[in-house]
Amino acid sequence: MNDGKTYFGAELLKWYRKERRDLPWRRSRNPYHIWVSEIMLQQTRVDTVIPYFNRFVDRFPTVGDLAEAPEEDVLKHWEGLGYYSRARNLQAAAREVAELYEGRVPRVKKEVSGLKGVGPYTAGAILSIAYDQPEPAVDGNVMRVLSRYFCLDADISKPATRVDMESLAASLIPEGQAADFNQALMELGALICTPKSPSCGGCPVAEPCLARLAGREKELPVKTKAKKARDVYRFAALIEGVGPHAGKVLVRRRPDTGLLAKMWELPHIEAADAAAWEDLAEGGRGLEAALAEDGIVAKATERSAFDAQHVFTHLVWHIKVLPARAAEELFVADRTGYEWVGPEQFELYSWPNVFRKLLTEYFVDRAKEKDE
DNA sequence: AAGCCGGGGTC
DNA sequence: GACCCAGGCTT
Structure with missing residues (x-):
């Protein structure tokens, strides 16, 4: 009666075992590595x-190593990867695993799901890939593949759709093959059933694919568009130190929560709008005043201002x-969270x-000036 | 349900 | 530029 589903799983597994990429986390079944x-x-x-x-598991080889590490160390190993709350949640969860489960990643669904940063997808991925439990692991790839194969018009940006997809994905898992099947589904989405122009010619399950048969493979999945990003206008001060801080720049640490939490940055303020932003650029007096409120006395220098975007x-x-220069009296950044950083200290911070x-460009330019 | 949370590859 | 990526948390 489930011929269609049996076919799908069998063909996908056959394809995956031939085509699977050799990835670092696929070289063992270490649950911590998979996590x-x-x-x-x-x-x-x-x-x-x-x-x-590779760098992360080399530096933190076990759950215990991660649990005991300084948070800045963990953040530094995440630098540039983005979504930094993932790093902080991962370490918090590692500490939980160390204390509650003797350092072993739990294999009970409720326990895994309870770990910080582990949602429905990740819980399913850990349980299936590390422990071969028949749990679905539905990510964007899987929703795209299933939307096409079964020609489903449900909007995949809606949470309810993911829940439905989980039931469907669970029903497709071949007996005892959850680890390979779930990875196969994602691998197909990543390599063959891609968002823009799927390579149906190389797809192991193209023949009965309902979207392809209907000529709709490029229309699916249905996904409501994301709102466009809001513009924010800011002034940043690039303050050179003087005296004992010559060659260094004043930086500060961001708050413990929110955007880029606990990362380091140049001191800056927000402009009310684009117009105010353009106005204030003249001479930087608004910035000097704002910094003074934070106990920082600095004057704009002859170096011209420049724009950056992120x-x-x-x-x-x-x-x-x-660009600005610290006043003579400002030899120390006595406000908490502020520090002077030069090229030698740069890599000790997370940016x-x-x-x-x-800052890299700035230090390179200063080094060039020195050579001349 | 909607907003918040990075950075980079791709078309 | 727009879209997407092995999503989860907060409100």
Whole structure:
């Protein structure tokens, strides 16, 4: 009676066992490694994750190592990967696993799902891939593949659709083959059944694919469009130190929660709107006043201001960077969270991409000036 | 249900 | 530019 579903699973497994990519986290069944990889892979491509994964498990080989590590160390190993709450949640969960489960990743669904940063997808991925339990692991790939194969018009941006897909995916798992089947489904989505132009010619289950038969494979899945990012206008101060802080730049640490939590940045303020942003650029007096409120006395220098931009998922930062020099009396950044950083200390801090690029360029330029 | 949370590849 | 990616958390 389930001929269709049996066919789907059998063909997919056959294809996967021939075509599967050799990925670092596929070289063992170490549940901790699989867990780390699944967290890193959330909203992140395989090619991006590989070097991060290798560095991470090299530095934190076991759950215990991760649990005991300083948080800054963990954040540093996540630098540039994005969605930094993943790193903080992962470590919090590792501490939980160390204390409650003797350092072993639990194999009970309720326990795995209870770990910070582990949602329905990741719980299913860990239970199936590490422990071969017949749990679905439905991500964007899987929803795309199933939408097409069964020609489903349900909007995959709706949570209810994911729930339905989980029932469907669970019903497709071949007996005792959850690990390979779930990975096969995602592998097909990543390599063959791609978003824009699927390679149906190389698909092992193209023949009965209902979307393909209906000529609708490029229309599916249905997904409501995301709202476009909001513009935010900011001024950042690139303050050179003087005296004992010559050659260094004043930076500060971001708050413990929210956007880029606990990462380091250039001090900056937000402009009311685009117009105010353009106005304030003249001379940078508004910025000097704002910094003074934070106990920082600095004057704009002869170096000209320049623009930087950074795109996030839900907002766009437009930043005017104003070069400045610290007043003589400001030899120490006595406000908590502020520090002087030069090229030698740079790598000891965790930087979001936008400030990493900006500061790297700055230090390179200063080094060139010195050589001349 | 909608918004928040990064960064990069691709078309 | 728009879309997407081995999603989850908060409100």
